[in-house]
Amino acid sequence: MERFDVVVIGGGVGGLTLALRLAKSDIKVLVLEKVKNPGKIYKGELLQPKSIENFHEMGISEEVMEKSLALPIIHTYEMTEDKDGQLFESMYIPLRYDMLPSKFAQARMIPHETLKTIILEEAKKYDSFHYWNPATFQTFTKMDEKKAQFDRALIKYGDEDREIQGTFFVGAEGRSSIVRKAMKQQVVTTQYNHHFLTVTFPRPESYTEARMFASHREFIGLFPLPDNEIRCVMLIKPGSYNKMKKEGLHTFYEPFARFEPELEPYVQQIESWKKIQLMIPIRHNIHTYVKGNAAIIGDAAHTVHPMAGEGMNLAIQDGAILGDLLCWMYSTGNLDKKHLKQFEKVRKKRADRISNLSHMSALGYAWPFKWYQWGRKFALKRFERHPILHYKHMLNISGVGWWPYSLYDAFRFIGPSNMYRKKHFETRSKKVIFDETDDYPWRNE
Ligand SMILES: Cc1cc2nc3c(=O)[nH]c(=O)nc-3n(C[C@H](O)[C@H](O)[C@H](O)COP(=O)(O)OP(=O)(O)OC[C@H]3O[C@@H](n4cnc5c(N)ncnc54)[C@H](O)[C@@H]3O)c2cc1C
Known part of the structure; x- marks a missing residue:
């Protein structure tokens, strides 16, 4: 039976960041990813400065910068309706990343899969990195609940069932985490009174600044990506997705005519509702991120409202910090699982604060x-x-x-x-x- 130092379940941004950090320090790490070709599912694309700093420490920031687009300022506009229902700008607020004392005083937009490919390709350069895909983590086959000790797991690797051993297991498999369930962690869920539609479509070459528009009843966020594309998020009432679909795509195009007419001919290039994704925001709070020799990171440990663009960043930052701790444990021979708790000590407080901040940002746009x-x-x-x-x-x-x-x-x-x-x-x-x-x-x- 094959044995690994660290088994990471889930090859999303969080799992891959962790694995790269470990592989660079020659720790034998296995990443299990169940999806072969992720296709066009929209996920996080906005990188916060701290995540870029983390990638800098791992030696991949240059490539990340090359393949992403800088947003030093996010321009926010409050729009008011005149008596004929026409919108006019009643307030402008710049959210300035460029005031921060960071080497990377900007947010950056990067396609989610491009970012994952950069991290994965870098990790593949190291012999200690192992990547099984498609491979689904099924269950732990040997564990001692009382001692919180997880030893073996059953994996479906292609058509084959394989049992593996791990010294440490990390659940990085997103919202429905199997490792979290095995750790018997309760999830406290917050739901919201709104949903989002999200889609990427072409943009004019000169449209390179992020803008958010809000009236008293609508919200649109426009975040340019490299290669003349733009990612849009539109707030809708629960239930209106099906209604809009029935009425036709013009219901999706229509707000652009009022908020950002420049983009109207571009949004009209979306030819089918299949391209537009419904996103139902949810917040999960989990009491504990570490139990025995198992830990959870990213969405498995905390799902946040997307308004502040933080979910992917929390996953990356978790991966970087847990990675550093495990590297320290291996390099100093401090392999006692009690040290894992230090990850929780650093990250839980930060993730809880960001979760609250995202929640408060969401509440700001909650009532029409x-x-x-x-x-x-x-x-x-x-x-x-x-x-x-x-x-x-x-x-x-x-x-x-x-x-x-x-x-x-x-x-x-x-x-x-x-x-x-x-x-x-x-x-x-x-x-x-x-x-x-x-x-x-x-x-x-
Ligand atoms: C539409 C949308 C827009 C978003 N926008 C932003 C944004 O702008 N900024 C931001 O920071 N965040 C954003 N987020 C949130 C962000 O995408 C997530 O927080 C982030 O992807 C979490 O990363 P992760 O690695 O924890 O989990 P995931 O990205 O969910 O990765 C988990 C991986 O585990 C795999 N997996 C699951 N179960 C198993 C199993 N049993 N065996 C093997 N593999 C398994 C999955 O296939 C997946 O690849 C957005 C999310 C959505 C849905």
Whole structure:
């Protein structure tokens, strides 16, 4: 029976990032991926600065930069209807990644499968990397529940059943994680009062900036990809997907005529509803990410609302940090499974905060009332005009650091924007950046 140091179930972005980190340190890692050709399923494409920093540490940031498109600013527009129902811009807010003190002070758009291919091809350069595809993890065949010790697993590899042994098992298999179930972890689920439609279509060559448009009842996000494509997300009411399908594709094109007429001829190139994907947002909170010699990462450990573009990034950052911990365990001979808990210690708090932040961003667009839009505009304006509030928001979503929200923020929110001490801002804004000790505390042991 073949034995591996680490068995990673799921070859999504999270599993592959982890495996690359391990393979680079000569740890015998097996990735199991059940889908042979993923086809055109839309998943995350927006990379936050911290994820790019992680790829930089793994030596693949150059290729990621080459195959992605930079978004230093996300332009957000609040639109108001005049008495004839015509929309006009009533507020503009730039969300500025370029204010961050990161080497990569920008978000980047990259097709999901392109990113996975970059990581996979890099990992394949190492002899210690093993990739079984199509291979489905079925169940653990030898485990001791009391000791939380998982030893063997049954895999369907092509048409064959194979049993394998692993020192550590990592569930990176997305929302319906088998490893999480084996760890007997409860999931707390939050559902939302809205759904999204999402699709990629061609764009004009010059349309290279990300824009989000919201009226009191609609929301569209437009995120340019390389190769003259653009990814669109459109908020809809639950149930309206089937209604729109019955009425025809013009119901999908129509908001573009009002929000972004420049893209109207391009969106009309979508010829079938089959190209448009319904996305039902969901949030999962899980109490524990580690049990014995098993851990869960990415969507298996925390599914977040997509409004802030964080799910894929949490998976990448989990993979990078768990990878570093396992490398440290192997290089120092500290193979006791108790050390795995350090992964949870670093990541759970961060993932919970980002999950809350994504949830709050979603709530901002949850109700289609004029007074609700008025409240959102008020909040956005306050956030943008106060340097500390704007910086905090961008820093926190970027993953590069965390500056906690405090009671002072309530005063900043209502008070004048020049009421802050520049010196305090400059010192504090540097202290809240994650450094090596925050990300990889075991390295100092
Ligand atoms: C439409 C859409 C848009 C999104 N937009 C964004 C965005 O802009 N930014 C962002 O950060 N996030 C976004 N997300 C979220 C993001 O895609 C996910 O959070 C991210 O893909 C999670 O990565 P993962 O590696 O944990 O899981 P996944 O990407 O789900 O990968 C899990 C892998 O495990 C495999 N697998 C499952 N079960 C088994 C098994 N038993 N055996 C073997 N293999 C198995 C699956 O085939 C899959 O390949 C979006 C998601 C969707 C659906």
